[in-house]
Amino acid sequence: MLRRWRTLLLCFVVGFVPAARADEGVVFVRDAEIEAYVHALAAPIYRAADIDPQSVTIALIQSNEINAFVAEGLNEFFYTGLLEKTKTPEDLAGIIAHETGHIAGGHLIRGKEEMKNASAEAIFATLLAVAAGAVSGNTNLALGGIAGGAQVAERSFLSFSRAQEASADSAALRFLDTAGISAKGMEAFLKQLAGQELLPQDRRDAYVRTHPLTQDRIDVVRRHVEASPIRDKKMAAPFYKMHERMKAKLLGFLHPQVALLRTTDQDPDPSRRYARAIALYKTGKADRALRLIDGLIKEEPDNPFFYELKGQVSFDNGRMDEALRAYEKAVKLLPSxxxxxxxxxxxxxxxxxxxxxxxxxxxxxxxxxxxxxxxxxxxxxxxxxxxxxxxxxxxxxxxxxxxxxxxxxxxxxxxxxxxxxxxxxxxxxxxxxxxxxxxxxxxxxxxxxxxxxxxxxx
Ligand SMILES: [Zn+2]
Missing domain, CATH: 1.25.40 (Serine Threonine Protein Phosphatase 5, Tetratricopeptide repeat)
Known part of the structure; x- marks a missing residue:
């Protein structure tokens, strides 16, 4: 299930936030499948950086913007817009490695002078970190953050300097090497963003605004890839599958009309049928959704997330016994x-x-x-x-x-x-x-x- 929740901190945050933002609210996305994938992908990178994977909070924010950032403590935030833009697990691993480079480099706490230039979004980001304390299991962070609104703003996350970008990149390349992941994805993603340097500042994606992108950065990564013995190594097939499923899920839940146009009931690719089933459910066609999901379950009887989806669709349509059986099966397959x-x-x-x-x-x-x-x-x-x-x-x-x-x-x-x-x-x-x-x-x-x-x- 892709569940969304609006942070209750919003009332607290409003003062810092542009009106349009305040109206929309910050929407965190919680989803067992996507979180499990991002954690699995990130774990070897964190270990390479000497960070205990268990201690990092990964939070997903629903937004079409392309952005990722780190904030106070071990918190990494990924916008759904960014996840949707990545093509391979290596792309996403490159982004995680870069953000982890910022954590490892301690690029989090900045001086007051720079504070003045902080965008509302950046201040917002820190507040989100506080909200993430609520997600992560760090009560002290959550409670402490609320108490000290002013301090929170002072410890704000800001966009990074070029020197910090270079340092995060070089750390990222080291982490990827240690984790045995090719940096080709990192290079590809940077190139994908590079076109934006030609756009006026306000039309660029947030990621490019907060992580200044230069030809220099791309050159460094390209040279590293060229010299790397693992440049052509692909991650194991399950990661590709999880990446596809993540994208299918985001497409189905966040852009159901697009998903319906792009797929058919007979699509041979299960990920595409998954996106379609979700889109059908989102557009009120539960019966057709359930037929597709039953087909998917037949193909992958041990996939807990297909049962989870079946449970959610059944529950929302008042079929309680079916929902109960489906969730029981999902939990049996993934009790953790x-x-x-x-x-x-x-x-x-x-x-x-x-x-x-x-x-x-x-x-x-x-x-x-x-x-x-x-x-x-x-x-x-x-x-x-x-x-x-x-x-x-x-x-x-x-x-x-x-x-x-x-x-x-x-x-x-x-x-x-x-x-x-x-x-x-x-x-x-x-x-x-x-x-x-x-x-x-x-x-x-x-x-x-x-x-x-x-x-x-x-
Ligand atoms: Zn950066």
Whole structure:
């Protein structure tokens, strides 16, 4: 499922943002399949840079603009427009390597003088990083960021200097070599962008504005590729397939009309039929979408994301039993995905009618608790957990469930960066939770962070 959420930080951000932006909002995209691919592609590059892949947050932003940036801490942001523009996994690996070069070079914190020239977009970018704390599982970043709006703006991300671009490129080439990935994709992508240097400044893509592109950069990369023994090496076939699936998904979800024009039901290429199925679903033709998805499942019975799509289409069309079976299968195939576990938990809750209530709410709790373990700061997971515990409180004698529901709402507030509310809910939850139990301890942590921040802002 390609789920989008608008950051709740928007009200906070509005002052910095051009009106058009503010109206649109910042839309983060969460998708288990695309995230899994980008993480898999990035992991060897991060390791080459001596960065623990687990510690990097990758966030996707829905925008037709071509841009990528890094922000405070280990946060890399990719615009969907950029992902759509890449042709091969090597192209995208080159971009990841370059952004990682900025992280490794510490090109993140800049002086006040340069701050003055920061575009609204750049300041916005830092705020997004704060929002990403909510995604990544770094509560302190999320909470800390909200408290210190002014400091956030000061630590703002800015467009890079030419010297930093050169340094990020040379680091990127080193990382790619170490990871055994040809830099040909990096060269190809830079060349693709190079045409823009002829355009007036305001018509260039954001990526070219924030990462100044010069002939020099292209020459350096070209020479490196020419001399590289692995220049013609292609990444393993699964990466090509994942890249295709990513592009198919973005096409289907974000440009369904284009997808419908470009594909047919009989297309021999499963990725193209995947894009078509999504586009049919997006344009209200669920039956035709489901027929295509069933065909895809037949061809790739172990692909969790085909089942996920089937679950989503079925769910949105009120076919709860089919949705439930599809999500159960998706989770069985990929239990380590927090997003899939969360979706299954959600469908279980939604389908927990009188006849199935106890059984399904209990099963939902299993999935949602696992989702929260895998990704502790996803607000929706906590929202669903609050609902599940709340329902359990209604029939169970045990008072703990009401306190647990309150605790889950505290976590949700914290994950959204709302420290004050988190603290208030956490102290209420602590009254009902068993003293010293794991959730009590966690509620206490939330309260302490909230108290500390309250003091700092006084
Ligand atoms: Zn750059």
């Amino acid at each position: 995905s927090a997003l899939l576990q969360q979706a299954l938990g959600h469908v279980l809750l939604e389908s927990a009618d009188k006849a199935h209530e106890k059984d399904r709410v209990d099963k939902a709790l299993v999935s949602l608790i696992e989702a929260a373990r895998l990704e502790p700061h996803e607000p929706m997971t906590w929202r669903f957990l609050a609902s599940a515990w709340g329902r359990k409180a209604a029939w169970a004698v045990d008072n703990d469930y009401q306190a647990l529901a309150t605790y889950a709402l505290a976590e949700e507030a914290a994950a959204q960066g709302n420290a004050k509310t988190a603290g208030r809910l956490a102290s209420r939850a602590m009254e009902g939770l068993r003293r010293g139990s794991p959730y009590w301890l966690r509620a206490q942590d939330l309260k302490l962070v909230s108290d500390r921040m309250g003091k700092e802002s006084e």
